[in-house]
Amino acid sequence: LAKTTQPISMDSYEGQEVNITCSHNNIATNDYITWYQQFPSQGPRFIIQGYKTKVTNEVASLFIPADRKSSTLSLPRVSLSDTAVYYCLVGDRDKIIFGKGTRLHILP
């Protein structure tokens, strides 16, 4: 399974757009890119998934360049409640491999 690299932590302010970039140099042809959000003492929650180009849903956008060696999760106009750990995962039908994730801290 492809290994992912993300920043350990990020700070931002309420109302700002936050972009979290994930590196996955060894991504395989069949791999999808999936992002999860986790609050303390809760299970991870699916945010968004993509294969290439751009995917947008009601909570986030996912940008994937043509070489698919990285991806960027974009959270528009964050609020205090977006403070959480965000995990980038790469894989297909296989088991999920979580890295350490990015701790996002939103400041008032």
Added chain:
Amino acid sequence: DAGVTQSPTHLIKTRGQQVTLRCSPKSGHDTVSWYQQALGQGPQFIFQYYEEEERQRGNFPDRFSGHQFPNYSSELNVNALLLGDSALYLCASSLDGWTGARSTFGSGTRLTVV
């Protein structure tokens, strides 16, 4: 529509004891995976059950075993508990093994081994 349900929510066991954790998957899901999450770390994959059989396994010793029932619910058993087994145990369900896609996680069982 109920999501993934895990029981119990908290558990305290003594070193050397055995523990059983339970999981009911989201309605419509047929695959259950179990994860161990130590404090401050990402979840670590233990194993996955599909059609009542263990389909994949992570790097965990045989002390960790599981079972899936015909109704797709699952149990995680841990024997000879060690202090290092203290963690949040997460159950995730999905459809037909698409774990990399849209798995639904439960809130977990917090196991403390003393």
